[in-house]
Amino acid sequence: xxxxxxxxxxxxxxxxxxxxxxxxxxxxxxxxxxxxxxxxxxxxxxxxxxxxxxxxxxxxxxxxxxxxxxxxxxxxxxxxxxxxxxxxxxxxxxxxxxxxxxxxxxxxxxxxxxxxxxxxxxxxxxxxxxxxxxxxxxxxxxxxxxxxxxxxxxxxxxxxxxxxxxxxxxxxxxxxxxxxxxxxxxxxxxxxxxxxxxxxxxxxxxxxxxxxxxxxxxxxxxxxxxxxxxxxxxxxxxxxxxxxxxxxxxxxxxxxxxxxxxxxxxxxxxxxxxxxxxxxxxxxxxxxxxxxxxxxxxxxxxxxxxxxxxxxxxxxxxx
Amino acid sequence: xxxxxxxxxxxxxxxxxxxxxxxxxxxxxxxxxxxxxxxxxxxxxxxxxxxxxxxxxxxxxxxxxxxxxxxxxxxxxxxxxxxxxxxxxxxxxxxxxxxxxxxxxxxxxxxxxxxxxxxxxxxxxxxxxxxxxxxxxxxxxxxxxxxxxxxxxxxxxxxxxxxxxxxxxxxxxxxxxxxxxxxxxxxxxxxxxxxxxxxxxxxxxxxxxxxxxxxxxxxxxxxxxxxxxxxxxxxxxxxxxxxxxxxxxxxxxxxxxxxxxxxxxxxxxxxxxxxxxxxxxxxxxxxxxxxxxxxxxxxxxxxxxxxxxxxxxxxxxxx
Numbered sequence: 260x261x262x263x264x265x266x267x268x269x270x271x272x273x274x275x276x277x278x279x280x281x282x283x284x285x286x287x288x289x290x291x292x293x294x295x296x297x298x299x300x301x302x303x304x305x306x307x308x309x310x311x312x313x314x315x316x317x318x319x320x321x322x323x324x325x326x327x328x329x330x331x332x333x334x335x336x337x338x339x340x341x342x343x344x345x346x347x348x349x350x351x352x353x354x355x356x357x358x359x360x361x362x363x364x365x366x367x368x369x370x371x372x373x374x375x376x377x378x379x380x381x382x383x384x385x386x387x388x389x390x391x392x393x394x395x396x397x398x399x400x401x402x403x404x405x406x407x408x409x410x411x412x413x414x415x416x417x418x419x420x421x422x423x424x425x426x427x428x429x430x431x432x433x434x435x436x437x438x439x440x441x442x443x444x445x446x447x448x449x450x451x452x453x454x455x456x457x458x459x460x461x462x463x464x465x466x467x468x469x470x471x472x473x474x475x476x477x478x479x480x481x482x483x484x485x486x487x488x489x490x491x492x493x494x495x496x497x498x499x500x501x502x503x504x505x506x507x508x509x510x511x512x513x514x515x516x517x518x519x520x521x522x523x524x525x526x527x528x529x530x531x532x533x534x535x536x537x538x539x540x541x542x543x544x545x546x547x548x549x550x551x552x553x554x555x556x557x558x559x560x561x562x563x564x565x566x567x568x569x570x571x572x573x574x575x576x577x578x
Numbered sequence: 579x580x581x582x583x584x585x586x587x588x589x590x591x592x593x594x595x596x597x598x599x600x601x602x603x604x605x606x607x608x609x610x611x612x613x614x615x616x617x618x619x620x621x622x623x624x625x626x627x628x629x630x631x632x633x634x635x636x637x638x639x640x641x642x643x644x645x646x647x648x649x650x651x652x653x654x655x656x657x658x659x660x661x662x663x664x665x666x667x668x669x670x671x672x673x674x675x676x677x678x679x680x681x682x683x684x685x686x687x688x689x690x691x692x693x694x695x696x697x698x699x700x701x702x703x704x705x706x707x708x709x710x711x712x713x714x715x716x717x718x719x720x721x722x723x724x725x726x727x728x729x730x731x732x733x734x735x736x737x738x739x740x741x742x743x744x745x746x747x748x749x750x751x752x753x754x755x756x757x758x759x760x761x762x763x764x765x766x767x768x769x770x771x772x773x774x775x776x777x778x779x780x781x782x783x784x785x786x787x788x789x790x791x792x793x794x795x796x797x798x799x800x801x802x803x804x805x806x807x808x809x810x811x812x813x814x815x816x817x818x819x820x821x822x823x824x825x826x827x828x829x830x831x832x833x834x835x836x837x838x839x840x841x842x843x844x845x846x847x848x849x850x851x852x853x854x855x856x857x858x859x860x861x862x863x864x865x866x867x868x869x870x871x872x873x874x875x876x877x878x879x880x881x882x883x884x885x886x887x888x889x890x891x892x893x894x895x896x897x
Contacts, residue, residue, distance in 0.1 A: 346812070354812040354836070356788075408837065469675075484830070493665070493673040502834050506827035511803070514842035515821050517673070518727065521840040523833040 262371035263556040263573075265302050266309040270557040277373050280322055284375045287318035287333060289553070289575040292369045293394040294563040296423070296479065296501075301363070302560060305504055313370030313573075314362040317384060317393035325378050334396040336380040336529055337361040353526045370556060372575055382529045385537045391550075394572060395428070395543040396532045402428040403535070404527025405475065405498050406436055413437040417473040420463070420487050422449040424569050425500055426477035427546060434458045435540040438473070446567065452545045466490055469517070475500055481507045493517040498524050546570045581690035582875040582892075584621050585628040589876040596692050599641055603694045606637035606652060608872070608894040611689045612713040613882040615742070615798065615820075616682065621879060624823055625682075632689030632892075633681040636703060636712035644697050651703040653715040654695040655848055656680040672845045689875060691894055701848045704856045710869075713891060714747070714862040715851045721747040722854070723846025724817050725755055730792055732756040737789070739782065739806050740796035741768035743888050744819055746865060748794055753777045754859040757792070765886065771864045785809055788836070794819055800826045812836040817843050865889045 262275045280286040293315035301308040314337040320328045339359045340352030347355050361376065362368020384393045402425065411417060415438050419430045422444025430442040430453045442453045443463040450460040466486050472495040476487035479501040488510070491497045497519055514521065535541040548568045551559040553575050563571040581594045599605040612634035620627040633656040639647045658678045659671030666674050680695065681687020703712045721744065730736060734757050738749045741763025749761040749772045761772045762782040769779040785805050791814040795806035798820040807829070810816045816838055833840065854860040867887045870878040872894050882890040 351813065356812075494670065499830060499834050502831050504831075505829070507830050508825035509828045510824070511818060511826050511842075512821050512823075514840070515818050515844055516842070518842045518844055520842070521833070523830075523836065523838045523840075525834055525837055 260372035261553050262311050262367075263313065263553065264310065265312055268302060268304055270302060270560045272554055272556050275371070278367070278375050280375045283324060283377055283379075285320045285328055285333070285378050285381060286322035287335070287374050287376060288321050289316055289318045289369060289372055289374060290332070290390050291394045291550070291575070292316045292553075292573040293398070294559060294571045294573065295398065297363065299560065299564050300504065306363075308363070311367040311371050312362045313368035314360070315394050315397040316369035316374070317390050317396075318369070318374065320381070321373070323378055328378060328381065328383075332384040332390070332393065333381040334384060334393050334529060334533075335361065335376040335382070337363070337397060338526065339366055339377055339380065370553065370573055372553065382533060385533065388533070388536045391547060391572065392536050392543050395546070395570070396529055396536065398425060399428050399432065399532035399535065399541060399543070400527035400529045401425065401500070401525065402432040402527065403531045404524050405429065405433070405500070406531075407527060408522055408524055409496055409498065411436065411438050411473055414439055415473055416441065416471055417475065418443060418471040418490055419475045419477060420483055420490070421477035421479065421501065422446050422453070423477065423479065424546060427452055427569070428541070428543070429475055429477055429500060430458050431456050431541045432535065433475070435535060441471075448567065449569065455545065456542060469493065471495060474498070477501050479503060485510065488513055488519065491517070491519050494519070496520045496522060498522045500524050547572060550574050552576060579691035580872050581630050581686075582632065582872065583629065584631055587621060587623055589621060589879045591873055591875050594690070597686070597694050599694045602643060602696055602698075604639045604642035604647055604652070604697050604700060606654070606693050606695065607640050608635055608637045608688060608691055608693060609651070609709045610713045610869070610894070611635045611872075611892040612717070613878060613890045613892065614717065615744075618879065618883050619823065620682070627682070630686040630690050631681045632687035633679070634713050634716040635688035635693070636709050636715075637688070637693065639700070640692070642697055647697060647700065647702075651709070651712065652700040653703060653712050653848060653852075654680065654701070655699040656682070656716060657845065658685055658696055658699065689872065689892055691872065701852055704852065707852070707855045710866060710891065711855050711862050714865070714889070715848055715855065717744060718747050718751065718851035718854065718860060718862070719846035719848045720744065720819070720844065721751040721846065722850045723843050724748065724752070724794065724819070725850075726846060727841055727843055728815055728817065730755065730757050733758055734792055735760065735790055736792040736794065737762060737809055738794045738796060739763075739802055739809070740798065740820065741765050741772070742796065742798065743865060745796035746771050746888070747860070747862070748796055748819060749777050750775050750860045751854065752794070754854055767886065768888065774864065775861060788812065790814060793817070796820050798822060804829065807832055807838065810836070810838050813838070815839045815841060817841045819843050866891060869893050871895060
């Protein structure tokens with residue numbers, strides 16, 4: 260079968276042996292994979308990664324212990340937890356210190372024709388959710404994580420900074436939650452997706468200072484983080500959704516003087532994300548910039564890294 | 579009367595006119611002032627400050643509208659708020675955007691023989707609290723602020739990083755609150771103060787990683803902040819009590835991957851601080867490194883800036 264392989268900044272597509280599933284694991288035939296900024300960072304060698312990337316996917320179960328899974332379309336939680344530790348006991352498998360992570364840490368990723376994941380990680384995709392929409396469950400879950408961590412009141416004004424893929428999903432999730440979202444970005448074509456979803460948008464030229472009790476930084480830039488700090492009102496909460504590689508220069512003075520709360524936020528629960536897709540409250544189709552076959556992963560990675568491009572999907576149909 | 583004056587890095591003592599109190603203000607004769615790290619930063623010109631510094635003091639009211647205040651020993655909240663805005667309405671005068679701040683922002687400080695403050699800012703010092711102890715109410719209130727912002731459960735292990743003046747007060751406040759404090763520092767002589775108060779201490783050589791749900795950074799250093807991030811368990815809370823001047827290089831990845839909550843924390847309420855001093859649950863006498871007359875402020879500032887020195891008090895008795 261085909262598998263994408265990253266090494267020393269190169270994206271290659273290799274012929275490899277089909278994986279064998281262990282007990283408790285399902286064997287899944289890939290339908291679509293989604294290229295995430297993290298995949299581009301893995302390519303750039305930020306985490307010393309080599310191997311098969313990919314953690315956003317929808318697939319079909321071909322083998323499993325549980326008979327009811329076979330033939331089902333599924334998406335899968337990406338953290339493979341030990342199931343034994345305190346974190347797992349508290350349903351915080353996403354923080355299990357022994358976890359491996361699909362396509363990121365010590366578990367081969369989804370950018371290959373067949374992959375394996377523990378059956379307990381799988382969620383069956385509702386019939387009304389298309390394959391292309393289902394690929395967004397993982398990043399949408401990351402957007403939903405915000406609401407697992409903080410209580411944003413109905414009607415509360417929230418500033419979302421950044422109009423990349425994650426920023427667009429966050430704006431829709433918070434809008435669906437009932438917050439009064441103002442989406443700040445630099446790309447009219449991307450902000451348009453939020454506007455079409457009924458969200459107010461502003462081109463981020465001059466940003467309002469100390470204007471919001473709730474701010475989400477999804478800019479992925481050091482400058483964006485600093486701006487987000489400046490936009491947060493005293494005693495307000497700033498949710499950090501995007502990492503910036505390496506050391507980021509931060510002015511801690513306004514954080515302390517204004518007694519801000521900064522909340523780091525990563526992966527989230529799949530169930531609410533699936534509900535949002537099923538209900539149509541979050542729409543993702545406009546975020547797809549292109550679909551390319553797995554065999555053209557190299558070109559697909561290059562396309563995903565281009566300016567103005569949003570989600571590029573890898574399709575498991577031989578091109 | 580004598581007043582300390584900072585300008586271009588110089589500490590001078592000048593003869594100036596005794597201030598006149600406005601209506602609603604008290605005129606206070608200084609007894610002791612305490613030199614804080616912020617005063618040393620003002621001296622270094624970090625905030626373009628020139629004028630009379632000093633925001634830690636105990637004094638005696640000599641004139642006031644309220645007759646019951648006259649002759650009383652008082653300490654004073656340092657933020658002079660407008661009393662009209664939303665923040666003031668929510669009892670968050672400390673965040674009033676129109677506030678001036680005693681000895682820091684547009685209100686002459688306490689390092690002079692007589693000062694003025696709004697009567698509503700004053701707290702009468704209980705008889706059993708000595709003058710030298712009372713000077714610590716302001717920084718002790720800053721330590722108490724932590725418990726206004728976050729709920730640390732009884733018996734919860736808390737790491738306090740930094741054995742400077744603020745770190746020592748924080749360790750005692752959290753210990754008195756019932757937390758299981760481990761105080762990390764670099765100075766055996768300072769950590770001894772915490773040990774004498776019944777607090778466990780460790781010389782900060784190799785710090786435990788991801789070991790505490792609650793961490794307080796009072797190191798005042800960029801390195802300390804980074805270490806504090808590393809010591810916080812996933813989903814844990816890191817309270818930022820000390821600013822580092824300028825831009826601090828921060829690795830945001832562990833904050834986001836481990837979903838940490840960072841809480842900036844500044845000034846606090848005086849009432850709990852006074853209660854802690856009155857009850858004897860917090861002891862501050864060992865933090866006093868020296869007492870010098872106001873007229874020798876220049877030497878006192880130099881002494882306060884020496885390594886290993888804790889609190890230096892300025893006394894309003896002509897030396």
